[in-house]
Structures are given as structure tokens and as C-alpha cells.
Amino acid sequence: MSELTPDLLHELVAEARLAPSVHNIQPTRWRLLGDGRLALVDDISVRAPVADPAGHDVLVSHGAALEGMSLALNRRGLAITAMTTIEQPLSPQLAALCSFAIRQGVAPDPLAEHVAHRMSWRGRFVASPDDTAPLVQLAVARDDLICISHRRTIADIAGWADQAEFSFVHGDDYRAELLDWMRLSPSHPHYLLDGLNRDVLAMSAVEATAARFVLGSLFRPLDRLGLAAALLADRAKTASASAIVLFCRPVGEDPLTTGRHFYRSWLEIDRAGLAACPISALADHPDFNERLRKLGKVGADLRLVNVFRVGRPAKPLKPRHYRMPVDRLIV
Ligand SMILES: Cc1cc2nc3c(=O)[nH]c(=O)nc-3n(C[C@H](O)[C@H](O)[C@H](O)COP(=O)(O)O)c2cc1C
The missing domain is CATH 3.40.109.10 (NADH Oxidase)
Structure with a gap:
């Protein structure tokens, strides 16, 4: 010892x-x-x-x-x-x-x-056909990863991600909690400490101010005008990914073990020279979770725990x- x-x-x-x-x-x-x-x-x-x-x-x-x-x-x-x-x-x-x-x-x-x-990359990806091969290899090496690289399917999943996220964002308490963990101005006392700041969200100062209003006081009026969903859409970024990777673990697994593998999978993606960001809403929403399970032919003994969008970042990663x-x- x-x-x-x-x-x-x-x-x-x-x-x-x-x-x-x-x-x-x-x-x-x-x-x-x-x-x-x-x-x-x-x-x-x-x-x-x-x-x-x-x-x-x-x-x-x-x-x-x-x-x-x-x-x-x-x-x-x-x-x-x-x-x-x-x-x-x-x-x-x-x-x-x-x-x-x-x-x-x-x-x-x-x-x-x-x-x-390793870091969460929330910007756009640049398409490169060379990026799929290491991900397919990774999915062969790790039986908890399923790689979806068909372009049309990725575009469909990008649409589902926005629908899933918006269904949650529609809840007042969900938006309030999200805003509470967002640090949209560098003057926020926790800007450098925790939560999601403007830098990690890849937002400019103007975008951050807009996000505060769209997720806050303007959400209901914008939603009535049918504009809120479009303003919060992340579709283009998800659609720019080289692959959507499904992270699946045995049903009933101890979540601490699941978390260890979640981190290792993400580090493997980094090791392959790529970057990733989870899209939890796709796994958390029962309908989209089911659609993805069917698409990825996920066995009944596995839980679809999370979903990554993966690709080559449009700018070099500055961890x-x-x-x-x-x-x-x-x-
Ligand atoms: C269980 C889990 C779920 C997550 N879900 C999301 C998500 O849905 N969207 C997102 O942008 N980031 C998601 N993240 C990434 C975290 O926000 C991120 O890890 C955290 O902000 C720390 O930043 P870093 O990954 O750059 O170190 C998730 C992380 C974990 C562990």
C-alpha cells in the first residue's frame, strides 16, 4: 500500500x-x-x-x-x-x-x-472523410460505443436533438435551472469556477446577452411567435459532426462504473485526434432515445446512456x- x-x-x-x-x-x-x-x-x-x-x-x-x-x-x-x-x-x-x-x-x-x-467542443466541426475511420475502429475496440456516420442520418439526428432539447427548454423550471448554471458575463462571481460560461459555450458577448433574454423573460413571447425554437437551434453544429456516437452500457450497471467508462470513451475520442460534446437531451427524451436505439440496433441488455457529436473542430482546441x-x- x-x-x-x-x-x-x-x-x-x-x-x-x-x-x-x-x-x-x-x-x-x-x-x-x-x-x-x-x-x-x-x-x-x-x-x-x-x-x-x-x-x-x-x-x-x-x-x-x-x-x-x-x-x-x-x-x-x-x-x-x-x-x-x-x-x-x-x-x-x-x-x-x-x-x-x-x-x-x-x-x-x-x-x-x-x-x-480533452474538453467539450461546442463549436462547429469541419468535415473530413478521414475522421470516420478512427471512430469506426474505436467502436470496434469498445463494445459500448456505436458510431453513426451516414451524413443524411446525422442531419436527421441533428433535427431530433433540437426537438428533444426544446421539449425540455419549454419547461420554465428547466430554463431557470439552466440559466442559474450559466455564467453569461465575465462579471459573474463564478465565471472561472463552475457552471457554463460564455467561453465554453462558444458564445460572443452579444450571443450571450441574447441567450439570457431568449431563455429568460422573452421566452414565452418568442415562443408564441414561433421564434424561440429557431433562436435556440443547434442543428447546424450537430449536423457538421463527422459522427454521432451512442454510448451504451449494461442495464442496471452501477452509475459510478458507467461514469468511468463515459470519461474513458471521451478520452479515446480525444486520442483519435477528434473532439466531442454530449447531447444528453437525446438520451433523456424517451421517444428520441427509442429512435436512436432502433437506429443503432442497441440490444435490450444495454441502456443508451448518452450521445456524443464528434468531429474535427473548426478551430484548433485550446484546452x-x-x-x-x-x-x-x-x-
Ligand atoms: C453526464 C454528463 C452529461 C452532459 N451533458 C451535456 C449536454 O447535454 N450538453 C453539453 O453541452 N454538455 C454536456 N456535458 C458536458 C459538461 O457540460 C462538461 O463536461 C463540463 O461543462 C466541463 O467542461 P469540459 O468538458 O470542457 O471539461 C455533460 C457532461 C456529463 C458528465
Whole structure:
């Protein structure tokens, strides 16, 4: 077993926090236990209850953070061992979800070097026929990924994505929660810390101001005029993707495990030289989930957990991660 010093824990958490989380809410905290084990801790005050009523995406986000910790350890020749899932309340705000010991001696994981580079790409993609081959290879290598690269089908899915997203955005409480996690002006006190800021949303200052009104006070009047859906459409960006990738995991799988694989799949996409963005609305909407299951011939034993649009970004990726300071993540 290997011992964690405070300095090492700080370095590990700095890397683990680069994992994706729904709306960038960053629900994961870490606690070093008296017996030298490390606990993954859920900050239960950090939620998106309207977009994620079952809390599944929060658990998937914790799973991604756990994989982030595993990759950070791997870079130092260390690995997670003797993991136990616990679900133990630590305070009214914190609950430990699992704990593990750390051992030495592990083969290098090629995905570890992609952690700092991966990011959500919400801009357009440039079409390149060369991009499909690595994705098809990836789908062969990983039985939880299904790659759809037929152009007409991608265009259809782009339309479905807008319909699915709009059906959720129609709810007043959904829009209010989304706006609450958006940081549309650099003067927002959490602009650099969490949530979705203008930079990661690939929005100009004017677009950000427009988004505030379209999702806020002007939504109902614009919707009555039949304009809201068109103003919020993301169809062109989705349609520019080289592929739509379905992420499917076994029905009934522990969501922490699902989250670990979600992150690894995304890192594999980065390793293939491509960028991705999830479109959760397609998986969350029962009708579109069913349509995609049929299209991808997803077996009954698998759950369609999420959907990525994937391609070559129109501009080179400049990785940036807006995250909470490490000191606030160690509790
Ligand atoms: C479970 C889950 C669902 C997500 N769903 C969406 C989504 O529907 N749309 C989107 O733009 N980003 C989605 N994301 C991406 C997060 O918003 C993103 O990971 C977070 O903002 C951190 O940014 P980064 O990925 O650039 O590091 C999702 C992430 C996770 C973990």
C-alpha cells in the first residue's frame, strides 16, 4: 500500500477535477480517511434537479471524477485498490460514496496523457472523410460505443436533438435551472469556477446577452411567435459532426462504473485526434432515445446512456478548464 501525503493529494485532485461533470456542477469532493484510504465524497448541495431528476448524471459525473483520480494515480505509477462502495453520511452536506486504498506498480495508461487536452467542443466541426475511420475502429475496440456516420442520418439526428432539447427548454423550471448554471458575463462571481460560461459555450458577448433574454423573460413571447425554437437551434453544429456516437452500457450497471467508462470513451475520442460534446437531451427524451436505439440496433441488455457529436473542430482546441480550487475539493 502507498501513503498519500497532503502535497500528493493536492496534485491528484488538481488532475481528477478535470473530469467532465453535468453542467460543470463539480459535485465531487475527496477526503483522506484515518486509515490512509481515500474517499470519494458527494456534495449533496450541488445538484441540477430539473435536468437530472433521478440524480443519474450526478453519479455519472462522480464516476468520471473517480476515473480522473485513477488516471492521475496512473501517471505516478499508482493505482486504486480494495475499493468499497459505502454511502455514508459525513455531515448534512457531505456523503462518502466509495473509498479505496492506493497501491504501487501499474502499467502506464495511454489515456492519462489526454486528460489535460480533452474538453467539450461546442463549436462547429469541419468535415473530413478521414475522421470516420478512427471512430469506426474505436467502436470496434469498445463494445459500448456505436458510431453513426451516414451524413443524411446525422442531419436527421441533428433535427431530433433540437426537438428533444426544446421539449425540455419549454419547461420554465428547466430554463431557470439552466440559466442559474450559466455564467453569461465575465462579471459573474463564478465565471472561472463552475457552471457554463460564455467561453465554453462558444458564445460572443452579444450571443450571450441574447441567450439570457431568449431563455429568460422573452421566452414565452418568442415562443408564441414561433421564434424561440429557431433562436435556440443547434442543428447546424450537430449536423457538421463527422459522427454521432451512442454510448451504451449494461442495464442496471452501477452509475459510478458507467461514469468511468463515459470519461474513458471521451478520452479515446480525444486520442483519435477528434473532439466531442454530449447531447444528453437525446438520451433523456424517451421517444428520441427509442429512435436512436432502433437506429443503432442497441440490444435490450444495454441502456443508451448518452450521445456524443464528434468531429474535427473548426478551430484548433485550446484546452481550458473552469474548475473549483483544489482546496475546496478536499474536505
Ligand atoms: C453526464 C454528463 C452529461 C452532459 N451533458 C451535456 C449536454 O447535454 N450538453 C453539453 O453541452 N454538455 C454536456 N456535458 C458536458 C459538461 O457540460 C462538461 O463536461 C463540463 O461543462 C466541463 O467542461 P469540459 O468538458 O470542457 O471539461 C455533460 C457532461 C456529463 C458528465
